Amino acid sequence: MANFETMTINMGPQHPSTHGVLQLVLELDGEIVVKATPHVGFLHRGVEKLSEHRTYHQVLPLTDRLDYLAPMHNNLGYVLAVEKLLGLTDAIPERAQVVRVMLAELTRIKSHLVWLACHALDIGAMTVFIYCFREREHIMNFYEKISGARMTSNYFRVGGLSADLPDGIEQEIRQFIDDMPGHIATYEGLLTGNKIWQKRIQGVGVISAEDAIDLGVTGPSLRGSGVDWDLRRDQPYSGYENYDFEVAVSDGCDTWARYHARLKEMRESCKIIRQALDKLKPGPILADAPKICLPPKKDVVNSIEGLIHHFKIVTEGFKPEPGEVYVGVENPKGEVGFYIVSDGSPRPYRMKIRSASFVNLQALPKMCEGSLIADVVAVIGTLDIVLGEIDR
Amino acid sequence: MSAQVAVDKLKAQFGETVLTVSEFRGETTVVVKKDEIVAICAFLKKELGYNFLTDLCAIDYLGQAPRFMIVYQLYNIGIHQRLRIKAAVDESDARIDTVSCVWATANWLERECYDLMGIVFNNHPDPRRILLAADWVGHPLRKDYPVQGPDREPYQGRLQ
Numbered sequence: 001m002a003n004f005e006t007m008t009i010n011m012g013p014q015h016p017s018t019h020g021v022l023q024l025v026l027e028l029d030g031e032i033v034v035k036a037t038p039h040v041g042f043l044h045r046g047v048e049k050l051s052e053h054r055t056y057h058q059v060l061p062l063t064d065r066l067d068y069l070a071p072m073h074n075n076l077g078y079v080l081a082v083e084k085l086l087g088l089t090d091a092i093p094e095r096a097q098v099v100r101v102m103l104a105e106l107t108r109i110k111s112h113l114v115w116l117a118c119h120a121l122d123i124g125a126m127t128v129f130i131y132c133f134r135e136r137e138h139i140m141n142f143y144e145k146i147s148g149a150r151m152t153s154n155y156f157r158v159g160g161l162s163a164d165l166p167d168g169i170e171q172e173i174r175q176f177i178d179d180m181p182g183h184i185a186t187y188e189g190l191l192t193g194n195k196i197w198q199k200r201i202q203g204v205g206v207i208s209a210e211d212a213i214d215l216g217v218t219g220p221s222l223r224g225s226g227v228d229w230d231l232r233r234d235q236p237y238s239g240y241e242n243y244d245f246e247v248a249v250s251d252g253c254d255t256w257a258r259y260h261a262r263l264k265e266m267r268e269s270c271k272i273i274r275q276a277l278d279k280l281k282p283g284p285i286l287a288d289a290p291k292i293c294l295p296p297k298k299d300v301v302n303s304i305e306g307l308i309h310h311f312k313i314v315t316e317g318f319k320p321e322p323g324e325v326y327v328g329v330e331n332p333k334g335e336v337g338f339y340i341v342s343d344g345s346p347r348p349y350r351m352k353i354r355s356a357s358f359v360n361l362q363a364l365p366k367m368c369e370g371s372l373i374a375d376v377v378a379v380i381g382t383l384d385i386v387l388g389e390i391d392r
Numbered sequence: 393m394s395a396q397v398a399v400d401k402l403k404a405q406f407g408e409t410v411l412t413v414s415e416f417r418g419e420t421t422v423v424v425k426k427d428e429i430v431a432i433c434a435f436l437k438k439e440l441g442y443n444f445l446t447d448l449c450a451i452d453y454l455g456q457a458p459r460f461m462i463v464y465q466l467y468n469i470g471i472h473q474r475l476r477i478k479a480a481v482d483e484s485d486a487r488i489d490t491v492s493c494v495w496a497t498a499n500w501l502e503r504e505c506y507d508l509m510g511i512v513f514n515n516h517p518d519p520r521r522i523l524l525a526a527d528w529v530g531h532p533l534r535k536d537y538p539v540q541g542p543d544r545e546p547y548q549g550r551l552q
Binding site for chain 1 (some may be wrong): 416417419442443445446447449451452463465467469472474476495496497499500501504505508520522523524525532533537
């Protein structure tokens with residue numbers, strides 16, 4: 001028998017505010033959400049299964065396609081996990097470490113720009129969207145110059161980087177981060193004092209620190225609830241301990257607090273990039289591990305050792321000793337972790353990806369039940385989910 | 393408090409239930425019996441401060457007994473320390489108690505584990521598939537599930 005007390009509607013998977021293919025089944029009492037049930041999996045490609053059938057170097061391009069708004073972070077988490085498995089962590093050259101940090105932070109700005117653009121657009125502030133994408137285009141161009149691709153960069157390698165930075169890119173990045181704080185001020189000028197923006201996000205999507213920890217929320221969504229935890233500072237990787245930055249924490253527990261936390265994070269990222277540019281010195285970009293790292297092209301065509309190593313690595317891969325490692329990195333969305341189990345073969349025996357968006361999305365019913373249906377749009381925006389990462 | 397201290401306290405509390413402790417690349421792994429997994433997790437959370445369940449997954453050791461290993465990645469936000477708990481599950485009785493009563497985040501992680509690996513979680517509040525369609529047959533992350541799908545011949549390369 002039909003239930004006339006409440007009405008059940010589908011929001012998504014084809015809905016502009018669901019940022020991909022997220023389906024929410026909403027049970028409504030008038031305008032009030034009584035129950036929200038997320039349905040995910042529409043983009044499931046079986047990355048974990050595929051990775052069991054590829055060598056360690058071949059798995060890397062799969063990781064780009066998880067969180068496609070922050071591909072460098074996924075690459076970074078994966079290569080760090082494999083390097084830890086190999087015991088290669090301390091052998092990574094300084095230049096590779098610094099470039100990794102610099103690009104990871106550029107990626108954070110890029111990802112946060114998409115968050116702000118789409119979040120504001122969903123709520124009705126169109127102008128911010130155009131401005132954010134204007135700045136994002138600069139980072140996309142850096143990506144293209146550095147890695148050859150705008151989205152799926154696949155630039156980091158186990159042991160270092162795939163190629164050195166192109167000439168002149170450092171000045172361009174420096175120019176960009178000199179301009180960026182002014183752009184962030186522009187976004188704030190458009191939004192922070194805007195009455196509509198305030199009304200739409202203040203007190204919306206409230207989640208307490210205890211609930212957020214219980215539900216496994218990480219990243220800026222957790223720091224917006226006042227939890228001072230950032231893996232870059234608390235479990236530093238890739239040399240983050242050498243950089244001076246603040247962890248962006250905001251106390252409000254609502255969408256407004258998370259908005260401020262992410263804006264501050266973008267400013268801190270600019271600081272880190274500037275420090276990285278100052279640290280950047282010429283030097284090797286690959287670890288001295290010829291059985292693991294693919295040799296540079298000039299060695300492949302000019303030396304017999306290079307050719308043999310290249311052939312062996314491409315046809316057979318390398319074999320880490322049996323064991324298991326977990327490495328978590330601070331993705332723009334939260335903690336992305338790679339748990340790799342090796343059985344001594346050239347392929348991961350099991351690779352589990354801890355996806356930040358997947359776990360964060362679990363908090364969505366808690367954050368929007370009891371509020372208006374229009375607030376669901378704000379909550380999806382503030383969680384900053386990427387379906388490619390959720391569905392894997 | 394290092395992970396060793398936590399492991400010692402865990403051993404003192406649960407004795408025989410803690411089977412082995414190993415360390416690899418600075419990461420501590422504790423293998424426990426599956427019977428008391430909820431009590432162990434509750435103890436780790438309340439007494440030892442491992443308040444954050446980072447991840448939960450299963451590994452399929454096809455051909456070995458017990459076949460499955462359930463892995464819990466824990467994190468202590470207070471002292472920033474990780475600990476890994478593992479519990480073996482046999483193929484004939486591929487079930488283990490849910491820890492979603494200890495950490496709410498386990499709800500979806502266990503659903504994913506059931507969906508892709510076919511481990512049943514006793515007393516789970518919402519035991520549905522999550523990533524695959526509700527009528528999907530099989531559990532793709534099992535080692536005996538072919539990578540190209542159940543009804544297709546394996547790809548032999550273009551020359552075949």
